[in-house]
Amino acid sequence: MLLEYPQVVLFLIACAAIANFEAFIATDFNNQPHSVRLPPFVPLTRNEIIFTPVESMTQALRQHGPVISIRRNGKIEYLVSEAFTRRVLTDESSFSFEHGISKFLHLHTVFRLHGGTFFRDMDFILKDYLGPSKEKMIQKIWSIFNSSSSALAKSCPTTPIDVLPLIQKTMAEATISIFFGSDYESEENIHRVIHIAEDIADFMGLFQNQSKLVRFSPILWRIYTWLTVVFIRIPYHIGPRLTRQIWLQISSKRDISDNSNDSLIEYLARRYTTPGSTISLGSRLWIFVLMFTVVFASLHQTATIMTWVTFYLATDLKRQDWLYEEAIELYGRESDMTQMSFRELRKASRTDSFIREVLRMKGDSVNLVRATIRDVNLGGYLIPKGAVVLPVTYLSYRSSRHHIDPDNFDPERWMGSGKFAETTGPGYLAFGLGKWSCPGRGLAVIEMKCWTIALVHFMRLKMDQNRFQIVDPYNITSVPPKGLIQFSTR
Secondary structure: OHHHOOHHHHHHHHHHHHHHHHHHHHHHOOOOOOOOOOOOOOOOOOOHHHHHHHHHHHHHHHOOOOOOEEOOEEEEEEEEEEEHHHHHHHHOOOEEEHHHHHOOOOOOHHHHHHHHHHHHHHHHHHHHHHHHHHHHHHHHHHHHHHHHHHHHHHOOOOOOOOOHHHHHHHHHHHHHHHOOOOOHHHHHHHHHHHHHHHHHHHHHOOOOHHOOHHHHHHHHHHHHHHHHHHHHHHHHHHHHHHHHHHHHHHHHHOOOOOOOOHHHHHHHHHHOOOOOOOOOOOHOOOOOOOHHHHHHHHHHHHHHHHHHHHHHHHOHEEEEHHHHHHHHHHHHHOOOOOOOOOHHHOOOOOHHHHHHHHHOOOOOOOOOEEEEOOOOOOOOEEEEEOEEEOOHOOOOOOOOOOOOOOOOOOOOOOOOOOOOOOOEOOEEEOOHHHHHHHHHHHHHHHHHHHHHHHHHHHEEEEHHHOOEEEEOOOHHHOOOOOEEEEEEEE
16 A cells, blocks of 8 residues: 555655745745844855854854844844843744744744644653653663673774764664664664654755855755655655554554553554544654654754764863763773663763763854744844844853853863753753753753763773864754764773
8 A cells, every 4th residue: 555655754745845945935035134223234154154153153243243134045044142042042922933943944834734733742742752751761772872882892993983873873773762662673774764864954954064056056955955855865765664664553553541652653653543543644644754853853963962972072081081980980890881770870960061061162153043923123123023033052152141261161060050961041052942942852961971971981082183073163063073083992
């Protein structure tokens, strides 16, 4: 039957792509300065925005701010300084997370699908599914990460290696175990979800700054990306076998009163089962959309942040020993630490503080977005309805209002502060702020802590030539850095 193959899901994505392109064309040339009351327009070049975003944006705000407009990829966007960051991120009567992320990532139609519930569904589902299952998830995560680090230590490469493929593979195993269940655990599915996550990232435009075509024409780049991702890459990487397996599981009969969250697929199937024990075609397709969005967020985004943590770790041998001492104190010297609990992981305050400081210092320029839902007066300037607004979060991370000696990397900064790596705040925006803070941040931090503890327990890391390359300075949050690491056993 046709519904057993990925073309069904692809049809939904293709419709979204076509409508997204229509919205892109319709709005591309309409967001132009039209009133003297608008914030000053600063003509930053493409190279300044992409390659020196921190320097260019902060200087522009100092000279013309605290609110300015720039043109990026043919569209007008508004940058705001730290003075208005909290309001932009928390004032829901003026600024919309849903509209902002839809415009910024060209997800207009995905936002409108299923009655416009996409972001609300994702927020609720992740909080509801992940909340009660932390203890069980930690056991799964720790087992996978511990095994991965142990295997690396046993093989102990004699030359520096690119650690990103290992991180992606480890994260893919964890993603499948947590969200899909044991029936999906296979090498084939590990490779599939890695590719699917990268496909979705490309579809959202997260890699566009590395494309030569986008420099020539953003519109042509988007058309080409949509066509290749939707009609070639996604069909190939999902494949009929995985699609059929998920479809049959959704279609199987179940007791909707059973609240045991064996997998996210089961959770979603129960959630969308009607009183007559049926799941509509629309709900089945919606489950696919939600599942693969979770794959992207859990795998690609967390793997990127985990790479940053690993690189910072590899450039500081003293801090590795400092973290190793904590691991030994908490978990002992056993060569194979097989057990981990949420309570034990919470005690790893050094590891937690180190991760929080890496996320603060890694150099984000803009990593959060909102859109105005009405004309808004901000700092004496009028920002028109429907405009994309980007707080320059670097200014909040490096503000003396929030941090002592803010430009200094201090891994001990957060110890005893009561602020954990997942705790949001106006000076720490790695996971957002307010109602729309990342609902999966608790899981992401658990994974980063397990990864860090496992690494330092088995090995020492040294960054090759003690440096790494920032591939996309504008999009540090979603594009991992590049570099080689030399591993040695303890």
